[in-house]
Amino acid sequence: MSLDDVAEAIRECNDLYGSTLSDRNPANFMKDLLRGANASSNWPVSVAAKRFAAVQRTGDGECFEFIPYRPRQTEPFPDAFGVREDAPRYPVQSISIPLVTKSLGRSDETWLVQTAINLRVVETHFAVAAAFPLLELAHLQMGIKLRSTEIDALFLGKTGDPQRPESVLVTCEAKQAKDPLIQSQIINQVRAAFAEAEVDTVVPIGLRTIKGVGFYLTEFTAVTRLEASALEELTLASDAIYELRPPVKGI
Structure with missing residues (x-):
């Protein structure tokens, strides 16, 4: 349409x-x-x-x-990756965010992503709870509007031999607590990342708020360039809950 x-x-x-x-x-x-x-x-x-x-x-x-519908699908837009309450939990400090900044907190994806980036939530995940091993991870940009999709945040990682590391992109889809992660959106981000950069691997992640607690981060199985065109379904590789201390307004 x-x-x-x-x-x-x-x-x-x-x-x-x-x-x-x-x-x-x-x-x-x-x-x-x-x-x-x-x-x-x-x-x-x-x-x-x-x-x-x-x-x-x-x-x-x-x-x-x-x-x-995909096989075994029973509704148009299933919430396949809802918050798993028994996922591992890790504390993340939020005291470094100035009070005046916290006072402007709001319930939208921009504030969600900005807070996660400022507190290095994604970097923390890949240090303590990741399925895909990284040597380093750096935030590149947020709110990237591409021809075929929008990526809420994009990170560049290094993996493999520390002397000859390979580059990896990490794409991030951010959602508020009430909004489900949509597989097709994340898959489109993976394909767009391959179209924009010369890397052989993309690790897609989802970042979802837990109201009054912090973030639920879902890491999906890494996708190679050869797999991207035929990718139809994501596989959860690792997840964790990151508790903000103290809580942050809007999260």
Whole structure:
């Protein structure tokens, strides 16, 4: 479905049901649909009955694409990687964040990622609880908007022989506590990372807030360049809960 298709459908619904939905930003249609815990219940019953979900598409005026359910899939947008309460827990100091900065904390992905980067939560994970071994890890950029996707944070790691280390990219998808991690979004990030950089391995991670506690970090099995094009499903390799002490507003 194109952006024009979605905008036209919004206008038709407004005319038919007397609603006042804006048709000015159809690019956010899938993002808005998937936000919160009710994505599957918001999906049309008639489409779900035919065992079809959707994945966001960007570039060339595209908005989303209908995709068939995977084997054993029972709902359009399952929360396959919800917080595992018995995951290992590690304390992370937040006292280094100035009080004036904390006072501006809010519940959105930008603040989530900014806080995690400032406190080196991802670096801590790869030091104490990682499945994929790294020698070093450095944050490159946040909020990277690419033609096919958006990467909330991107890191460059080094692995292998310390004398001749290999470069690895770590892609990060960030979500608030109520929002599920969507596999297709993370897989798109992996493919986009390979398209943008000359590396042979990408390690995808998800970062999700636990309200009043901190972050739940999910590390997925590393993907090689040869595997990326056929990648359809993520495998959890490691996870951990990082407790912010003291708690941070908005997290």
